[in-house]
Every structure is written in structure tokens, then in C-alpha cells.
Amino acid sequence: MDIEKNFAQIKPLMNSSEAYYESSRCLFCYDAPCTIACPTAIDIPLFIRQINSENIIGAAKTIYESNYLGNTCGKVCPTEVLCEGACVFNKLNIPAIDIGRLQNYATNNAILTKLNLVEIPDSIGKSIAIIGAGPAGISCACQLRSEGYKVDIFEARNNPSGLALHGVAPYKITNEEVLMEVEFLREQFGFNVFYNQRVENKEDMEYLESKYGAIFLGIGLGGSTAIKIRGENKQNCFGATEFIEQIKIEPIVEPFAKKVIVLGGGNTAMDVATESAKLGAEKVILAYRRTKSEMKAYYFEYDLTKDAGAESVFNVAPIEIVGKNSAEGVKFIRTETIDGKLEYISSSEFVIACDLVVKATGQVKQTSMLTNISGLKIDKSGQISVNLSSGQTSNPKYFAGGDVVNGGKEVVNAVFEGKIAGKGIHEFLCK
Amino acid sequence: MANLNINFAGIKSPNPFWLASGPPTNSGYQIMKAFDQGWGGAVWKTLGVPVVNVSSRYGAINHRGNKMVGLNNIELITDRRLSDNLREMEEVKKHFPDHAVIASLMVQSKTEWHQIVKDVQNAGADGIELNFGCPHGMCERGMGSAVGQEPEVLELLTGWVMDVAKVPVIVKLTPNISDITVPAQAARRAGADAISLINTIQSLIGIDIDKFIAYPVVENHSTNGGYCGPAVKPIALNMVKNCAQNPYVQLPISGIGGIENWRDAVEFILLGSTSVQICTAVMHYGFGIIRELTAGLEQYMDSHGFATIDQFVGKALPNIKDWADLNLKYSVKASIDEDKCIGCQLCYTACEDGAHQAIDLNDDKSIRIPKINEENCVGCNLCSLICPVENCITMVRKDDGKQHITWKQRTEADNIPLIFDDELAGGLSHAVRKPIDALKK
Numbered sequence: 122m123d124i125e126k127n128f129a130q131i132k133p134l135m136n137s138s139e140a141y142y143e144s145s146r147c148l149f150c151y152d153a154p155c156t157i158a159c160p161t162a163i164d165i166p167l168f169i170r171q172i173n174s175e176n177i178i179g180a181a182k183t184i185y186e187s188n189y190l191g192n193t194c195g196k197v198c199p200t201e202v203l204c205e206g207a208c209v210f211n212k213l214n215i216p217a218i219d220i221g222r223l224q225n226y227a228t229n230n231a232i233l234t235k236l237n238l239v240e241i242p243d244s245i246g247k248s249i250a251i252i253g254a255g256p257a258g259i260s261c262a263c264q265l266r267s268e269g270y271k272v273d274i275f276e277a278r279n280n281p282s283g284l285a286l287h288g289v290a291p292y293k294i295t296n297e298e299v300l301m302e303v304e305f306l307r308e309q310f311g312f313n314v315f316y317n318q319r320v321e322n323k324e325d326m327e328y329l330e331s332k333y334g335a336i337f338l339g340i341g342l343g344g345s346t347a348i349k350i351r352g353e354n355k356q357n358c359f360g361a362t363e364f365i366e367q368i369k370i371e372p373i374v375e376p377f378a379k380k381v382i383v384l385g386g387g388n389t390a391m392d393v394a395t396e397s398a399k400l401g402a403e404k405v406i407l408a409y410r411r412t413k414s415e416m417k418a419y420y421f422e423y424d425l426t427k428d429a430g431a432e433s434v435f436n437v438a439p440i441e442i443v444g445k446n447s448a449e450g451v452k453f454i455r456t457e458t459i460d461g462k463l464e465y466i467s468s469s470e471f472v473i474a475c476d477l478v479v480k481a482t483g484q485v486k487q488t489s490m491l492t493n494i495s496g497l498k499i500d501k502s503g504q505i506s507v508n509l510s511s512g513q514t515s516n517p518k519y520f521a522g523g524d525v526v527n528g529g530k531e532v533v534n535a536v537f538e539g540k541i542a543g544k545g546i547h548e549f550l551c552k
Numbered sequence: 553m554a555n556l557n558i559n560f561a562g563i564k565s566p567n568p569f570w571l572a573s574g575p576p577t578n579s580g581y582q583i584m585k586a587f588d589q590g591w592g593g594a595v596w597k598t599l600g601v602p603v604v605n606v607s608s609r610y611g612a613i614n615h616r617g618n619k620m621v622g623l624n625n626i627e628l629i630t631d632r633r634l635s636d637n638l639r640e641m642e643e644v645k646k647h648f649p650d651h652a653v654i655a656s657l658m659v660q661s662k663t664e665w666h667q668i669v670k671d672v673q674n675a676g677a678d679g680i681e682l683n684f685g686c687p688h689g690m691c692e693r694g695m696g697s698a699v700g701q702e703p704e705v706l707e708l709l710t711g712w713v714m715d716v717a718k719v720p721v722i723v724k725l726t727p728n729i730s731d732i733t734v735p736a737q738a739a740r741r742a743g744a745d746a747i748s749l750i751n752t753i754q755s756l757i758g759i760d761i762d763k764f765i766a767y768p769v770v771e772n773h774s775t776n777g778g779y780c781g782p783a784v785k786p787i788a789l790n791m792v793k794n795c796a797q798n799p800y801v802q803l804p805i806s807g808i809g810g811i812e813n814w815r816d817a818v819e820f821i822l823l824g825s826t827s828v829q830i831c832t833a834v835m836h837y838g839f840g841i842i843r844e845l846t847a848g849l850e851q852y853m854d855s856h857g858f859a860t861i862d863q864f865v866g867k868a869l870p871n872i873k874d875w876a877d878l879n880l881k882y883s884v885k886a887s888i889d890e891d892k893c894i895g896c897q898l899c900y901t902a903c904e905d906g907a908h909q910a911i912d913l914n915d916d917k918s919i920r921i922p923k924i925n926e927e928n929c930v931g932c933n934l935c936s937l938i939c940p941v942e943n944c945i946t947m948v949r950k951d952d953g954k955q956h957i958t959w960k961q962r963t964e965a966d967n968i969p970l971i972f973d974d975e976l977a978g979g980l981s982h983a984v985r986k987p988i989d990a991l992k993k
């Protein structure tokens with residue numbers, strides 16, 4: 122089996138003929154529904170028209186003006202439910218405009234030619250600290266640099282881009298592409314990134330507060346949540362984010378497991394199932410507590426698992442990971458929903474054998490670190506409360522955006538919130 | 553079952569589809585192949601004293617994904633020896649005695665004209681077409697459109713040909729003139745048997761904006777050429793109509809210009825053409841388009857009960873009138889089929905910015921279907937033309953059909969606006985917003 126082929130990009134780069142014909146189809150809608158559906162409100166009909174009239178530079182500028190991670194977003198956005206889902210062609214049963222790939226066509230060209238996007242103004246003598254070099258942090262940094270602030274990003278890991286690098290499925294975007302865009306932006310905007318710098322305790326915070334005019338929190342979410350069942354700590358039972366990070370940073374070249382059970386019904390569970398199948402597992406079983414229609418995953422992500430060869434079982438809840446030191450199977454109990462409540466069906470337990478279990482039931486919030494910030498309001502579900510039009514938290518010196526605020530959405534949301542916070546900080550410091 | 557045979561000024565052809573003189577009729581090989589596939593006739597690539605061509609000869613315009621909606625060329629007449637062409641012509645006629653082979657000619661002196669006419673007749677040509685149309689390269693030497701633009705010269709040269717012609721003579725007209733009926737009448741006066749139109753339109757297809765050279769590029773330079781293909785059809789249709797309606801022309805017409813499918817051909821026939829000629833579409837898609845052309849034409853004739861082509865030649869002509877004879881009381885208004893509308897709002901922005909501000913958006917932005925403001929709608933058609941959904945915006949008749957008054961009648965009745973601030977101004981019936989409203993968001 123050819124693992125490399127399995128991981129071919131599902132949204133490959135367009136060639137110039139494809140871009141010409143596809144851009145020709147766009148209607149240039151008024152108050153375009155695709156733009157309305159884009160969280161960063163990219164002027165889609167404009168950039169498509171620019172591609173069509175061979176003004177690729179203009180197209181890239183249009184995209185980056187609204188979205189600093191235009192290239193990454195073109196590849197990883199769930200376009201089926203965003204811009205492309207809103208394209209008027211859907212109503213005619215004509216395929217929607219391939220917006221994501223057109224976007225990529227333009228931005229890829231900009232990155233390769235090191236297009237000059239903006240003139241950075243002279244330093245205005247104020248510095249901002251950003252914690253976390255994920256999509257939210259990078260976006261905030263670009264926005265602030267375009268206003269002339271000095272920007273220092275402190276990143277716990279040894280590379281940028283957060284989950285866009287460590288989480289997003291490899292057949293959506295390659296690591297090289299993710300890193301290339303951040304490097305392009307760093308050269309363009311000139312922000313500093315300090316790696317292996319986890320900002321953790323009160324002293325770190327106090328230091329930053331003393332040195333910087335404002336601080337942006339773009340720390341995302343933490344590791345995978347535990348499901349709190351027996352046997353969960355066995356070898357070969359992993360959390361999804363850890364499992365994915367592992368295969369993204371040290372790509373597996375040999376089939377690594379015979380039979381994989383994936384627990385969960387969200388997009389991350391779908392990613393794990395698809396990726397395991399593509400990596401050569403003989404059998405992949407997706408197990409979800411509720412019915413198929415209750416899964417939070419997008420339909421097209423579920424379709425990908427099926428295309429890759431994964432099977433699924435519904436209405437089964439895991440109650441124990443069985444086996445000696447290593448996981449050898451999962452014991453499930455069947456479930457049903459009665460009056461909106463999930464109930465176990467008694468005496469319906471059964472075991473499915475396996476040699477790897479991946480728990481994709483969510484990510485924890487990084488609350489311990491946040492409690493070190495005085496006066497920072499965190500809501501019931503552990504997300505930072507912010508003013509949505511400025512990204513400002515209850516501690517006026519702190520701003521936040523991305524997964525840490527929205528609880529875990531998409532890269533494009535993090536980019537938007539980072540930019541809003543960048544503007545918010547500027548307004549706050551100008552007052 | 554429809555009969556596609558035609559008799560064009562004495563030239564018989566199994567169907568009205570002829571290859572126009574150009575690259576597809578450059579050789580006997582091509583013409584035989586075309587006849588074999590079903591073409592009814594061919595006008596041989598213009599013969600004369602052979603030329604020398606440049607390299608890089610064509611330029612095209614594409615429109616939003618469609619290649620070559622207009623083609624421009626700087627090629628001249630044949631670059632092959634006359635004897636080779638004549639030999640091949642004889643061979644084609646031997647294999648296809650019932651197909652129409654027409655020799656297109658362009659020479660200078662009276663002697664040359666007399667000689668070449670006799671030569672092609674001896675080779676078996678069923679007819680002769682005089683190329684008075686080529687708008688580049690040849691006209692500078694006093695041939696082609698230089699002739700077509702001078703009615704007296706055209707008449708003189710056509711006369712020379714008529715002196716010796718034993719087969720029907722067609723004069724091919726250039727569109728590079730303000731009134732096409734003037735050379736058409738000259739052809740008639742000279743005794744020509746038919747006219748064909750249009751030849752290519754003098755044009756510059758575009759510029760390489762980085763190198764500052766027009767297309768097609770010949771080293772570091774370019775030159776103007778002749779324009780043809782789908783984009784020129786409306787111009788050709790109008791000229792065909794003008795000739796067909798002119799009482800002093802009254803000659804059979806071979807219609808040319810932008811024909812690509814059977815519908816285009818039917819349009820030319822309805823305006824008075826008996827045969828049609830096609831060049832660019834063959835250069836684009838090959839001889840194989842004949843299958844669609846004949847099948848479509850047959851189907852059309854059967855569905856309308858036309859047994860022969862003659863029965864509908866010119867059938868649309870009586871319905872084309874002067875503007876002053878149109879009914880000013882006729883009134884249509886746009887109507888949107890809400891079930892079909894996809895909410896692109898192109899109609900809104902077209903009417904708002906480009907017409908009469910007669911389409912409104914819903915205050916609730918989530919409802920994307922626009923609304924026609926009938927009071928302001930002047931019935932211009934614009935929205936229905938740009939709507940991307942078939943039959944979504946239709947123009948619905950609103951007058952009762954009982955009233956009829958034309959500009960001519962109003963003029964006669966002294967009922968037309970005459971001064972700048974006349975109360976009879978047509979636009980007074982329709983509300984125009986105040987300029988300052990444009991700046992209110």
C-alpha cells in the first residue's frame with residue numbers, strides 16, 4: 122500500500138487553465154452570499170474576477186487584506202459549509218465555485234513570489250506581547266505590525282501555527298505549506314517569535330505586563346479530555362490530539378496497527394478514523410454514543426472516513442478499555458435516547474477487539490494558566506469572555522481570540538478573532 | 553421530411569451549408585473531406601497571383617472561459633500556384649459532381665480577370681465569387697476591400713468578369729463601409745447573379761500590454777487584420793437584412809459571418825439568405841459540425857412544416873421596421889419567478905446602477921429575492937438578459953394590446969417633444985431619485 126498516495130492533497134493546487142475556467146464561472150453576485158458566509162468576509166467575487174483578468178497579485182492582496190492566513194484557510198476551511206456552501210450555484214444543482222482552491226491559487230503565487238503585501242509604517246514605539254503562535258496569534262501579530270507596533274510572540278512549542286500544523290489532517294494541507302505561509306508573513310510583517318517559551322505562572326505574566334502595552338492570549342485548547350472509564354491509561358490508548366500531533370510531526374511510514382477503534386463523533390474523530398485507515402490499519406471502527414444524525418462532524422468529513430474504508434457503529438458507549446498492559450479491545454454498552462436523554466440498555470455489553478484505541482471526545486481548556494491572570498473572567502465552559510468587537514477581556518490589558526475564546530472552531534475563526542483583537546488593542550492604546 | 557437542396561442563382565447544392573473561402577478551403581484535400589462529411593458546397597480559398605504570408609497570423613478574443621469568440625487574421629489570398637489549385641478543383645468536381653464548388657477570385661488587370669475566370673470555368677467551377685472584401689494586405693495593392701469600398705470600381709471589375717463568365721457570379725461584399733447597400737447595388741448594376749456577405753471586419757484584436765505590441769505579433773510588430781467569428785454575427789445579420797430589404801438590390805444572398813450552429817444559419821435564412829457560408833467555426837471545431845448543422849436545420853423545418861428552404865427565406869424581413877414605426881403603446885415589465893431565483897442579486901445591481909432603479913432588495917437581508925418596482929420599470933430587458941437562471945426573469949406584457957401609436961404617427965399629429973424642457977419628455981412618467989440619495993447609506 123502506498124501511504125504517500127493515500128495522503129495526496131484533497132484540494133490540490135489549481136493549474137492556470139483550471140483557474141481561468143473556474144474563475145470564469147463566477148457570477149460576481151451583488152452582496153455576495155459567499156462573502157457573507159466567510160468568517161473573515163473576504164471579497165470573494167472581487168478576487169475571483171481579479172484571477173480571471175490575470176491580476177493574480179491583486180487577487181492575493183484582496184484575500185490577505187481580510188485574512189492573514191489566506192493560503193492555509195483556502196486549504197483547511199470547511200468550505201462546504203462556509204463560502205462554497207453559500208454559493209448561489211448550489212441552488213441550481215450546479216457545482217459551487219471552487220473558492221478554496223481559487224484562493225489558494227492566488228495566495229500560493231504570492232508566497233512563492235514573495236509578494237509585497239503592505240508597507241509597514243515606522244515603529245510607533247509601543248510593544249505588544251502575544252502568547253501562542255497559532256492562527257489567532259499570528260493574525261493578531263500581522264494586524265498590529267501593520268499599525269507599527271513591535272510584536273513579540275511567545276510560543277511553547279518549537280514551531281508556529283498551533284493546531285493548523287499539529288492538528289489539521291495531512292491530506293488537507295502539508296506541514297511545509299503551513300510553515301511557508303507563516304514564514305512569508307514573518308518576513309512581510311516582521312514580528313518576532315520566541316519558541317520553546319511557555320508562559321505559565323504569575324511571574325511570567327507580571328513580567329509581560331510590565332514590558333508590554335497589551336497582551337494577546339491565543340493559547341488555544343489543551344490536550345484531549347479523559348473519558349473516565351476503566352483501563353483508559355493502558356498503552357495503545359491515546360488521546361486524539363496527541364495521536365494526530367505524533368503522526369504529523371513524525372510521519373508514520375509503515376502500517377502501525379491492525380485494528381483501530383476511534384471513540385467520538387466530532388470532526389477530530391473523523392480525522393483520526395480517516396488518517397488511521399489511510400495509514401494502512403486493516404480495520405478502523407468509528408464508535409459513537411448517539412445516532413449518526415446527532416454527530417457533530419460535518420457530513421463531508423464523515424464521507425471521507427467511509428471513502429478511506431472506515432466502518433462505524435452508532436449508539437454504543439465505551440465502558441472499559443480491556444487488555445493486559447496494552448489495549449486489546451473496548452467494552453461497549455448499547456444506548457438509546459429516551460426523551461432526549463441518553464440511556465444505557467442493560468445487559469447489552471459487548472467487546473470489540475482491537476490493538477489501538479483513540480479517544481476523540483474533546484480537548485480540555487487551559488484554565489490553570491488563565492487563573493494566573495488577575496481579574497480574567499472565564500465562563501462556565503472554561504472559555505475566556507471577551508468583548509466580541511474588540512477581543513478585550515475583563516482585564517483591560519489582556520485581549521484574546523481563537524479556540525481559547527470560542528471553545529474550538531476553525532482556523533478561519535481564529536484568524537478573524539486575532540485580527541479583531543489586533544484592531545481592539547490599537548484602539549485601546551490610542552485612547 | 554425536409555428537403556435541404558437549394559438552387560442558389562443557378563448553383564445547385566445538396567444543402568445550404570458552404571465552406572467560406574479561407575483556410576478550410578485551401579486545398580482539394582480539405583474540400584473533398586468536407587464534402588465526404590456532408591458539406592453542400594465550398595468557396596475555394598481566393599485564387600490569384602500567389603502571395604507570401606507572414607508567420608504568426610491569427611489573434612483571438614476569449615470571453616470568460618469561452619475560447620475564440622472573435623478571430624482576427626492577417627493572412628492573404630492563396631499562397632499556392634494557380635495550376636495546382638485548378639488541378640485539384642477538377643478532381644474534386646469529378647468525385648462530387650452534385651456539390652457546389654465556387655472559385656473565389658482576386659486579381660488586378662482586365663486581362664488577368666478574363667484569364668482566371670476562363671481557367672476556373674475550365675476546371676469545372678460551378679460558380680465564381682469575387683473577393684472584393686479582404687480588409688488587409690490586398691487592399692493596399694488596390695484589391696480586396698479597396699475595390700469593395702469603391703462602388704464604381706466594383707461595378708467596372710464585375711463587368712469585366714461578366715464579359716466572360718458562363719457560370720453564376722457572386723460578389724462578396726466588405727462590411728468596411730458605412731452603407732452596405734451601395735456596393736450591393738453596384739454589383740446588381742454590373743449584372744452579378746448574387747451577393748455574399750460579410751467578409752471580415754477591419755480590426756485590431758488586442759495588445760500585448762507588457763511588450764506594447766498588437767496581436768498577432770510578427771517579431772516586434774503587428775498590423776491590423778480582419779475580424780470574424782461568433783462576435784461579428786449581429787453586424788452581419790444587419791447587413792444581410794439591409795441588402796435583402798433594399799428594392800434596388802434584389803439578388804440572391806449567401807449569408808456569412810459568425811455562423812456556428814443551425815440556429816445561426818436559420819437566422820441568416822430568415823433574413824433573406826439562400827445559402828450560408830462558414831469559416832471560423834470550422835477552423836475552431838472542424839468539418840464535423842456539419843452533422844449538427846444539417847440535423848438541426850431538418851428538425852427546424854419539419855417542426856415548422858417547411859418542405860424546402862425557399863419557403864422561409866426572408867420570412868423575418870417584414871417584421872423588421874424602422875424605429876419610427878414601432879408601437880409606443882406596447883409595454884412590458886420584468887417579472888421574477890421567485891421559485892427559480894437563486895438570489896445572486898445581479899438584476900438588482902444591473903437595474904440600480906445600469907438602468908432605471910426599478911428593482912428593490914428586501915429590507916430583511918436574509919431574503920435575497922429582489923422585487924420589481926413596476927412603476928419604475930421601463931421594460932428595457934436588461935435584468936432578464938443578465939439573470940443567470942433560465943426563464944427566471946420574464947418580460948410580461950402589460951398594455952391591453954388595443955392601442956397603437958408610433959413615433960411617425962405622433963410626429964404627424966404634432967404630439968412629440970420639440971424643446972429641451974418639453975412636457976412630452978418620455979422620462980417624466982418615471983421617478984428618478986435625487987442625486988444626494990446616492991450618498992445615503
Ligand SMILES: Cc1cc2nc3c(=O)[nH]c(=O)nc-3n(C[C@H](O)[C@H](O)[C@H](O)COP(=O)(O)OP(=O)(O)OC[C@H]3O[C@@H](n4cnc5c(N)ncnc54)[C@H](O)[C@@H]3O)c2cc1C
Pocket residue numbers: 197198199252253254255256257258275276277278281282283284285288289290293318319320321339340341342362365388389392487490522523524525529530531532533535
Ligand atoms: C484534529 C484537529 C483537526 C482540525 N482540523 C481543522 C480543519 O480541517 N480546518 C480548520 O479550519 N480547523 C481545524 N481544526 C481547528 C483549528 O486547528 C483550530 O481552530 C485553530 O488552530 C485554533 O487556532 P488558535 O490560534 O486559537 O489555537 P492553536 O492552534 O491551538 O494555537 C495555540 C498556540 O499556542 C501555544 N500555546 C498554548 N499554551 C501556551 C502557553 N502557555 N505559552 C505559550 N504558548 C502556548 C500552542 O503551542 C499553540 O502553538 C482542527 C483541530 C483539531 C484538533
Ligand SMILES: Cc1cc2nc3c(=O)[nH]c(=O)nc-3n(C[C@H](O)[C@H](O)[C@H](O)COP(=O)(O)O)c2cc1C
Pocket residue numbers: 572573574575597598623625627628629630656683685686724750751752779780781782784808809810811829830831832833
Ligand atoms: C484566416 C482567414 C482567411 C480568410 N481568407 C479569405 C479569403 O481568402 N477570401 C475571402 O473571400 N474571405 C476570406 N476570409 C473571410 C471569410 O470567408 C468570412 O467571410 C469571414 O471569416 C466571416 O465568416 P465567419 O466568421 O463565420 O467565419 C478569411 C477568413 C479568415 C478567418
Ligand code: SF4
Pocket residue numbers: 146147148149150153154155156165166169207208209210218220896
Ligand atoms: S456566490 Fe458563487 S457565483 Fe456568487 S460571487 Fe460567490 S462564488 Fe461567485
Ligand code: SF4
Pocket residue numbers: 888892893894895896897898899900920921922938939940941944945
Ligand atoms: S438575477 Fe435572477 S437569479 Fe439573480 S437575483 Fe435577480 S432574479 Fe434572482
Ligand code: SF4
Pocket residue numbers: 885886902903907908909910911924928929930931932933934935936
Ligand atoms: S426591465 Fe429594465 S427597467 Fe425594468 S426592472 Fe429590468 S432592468 Fe430595470
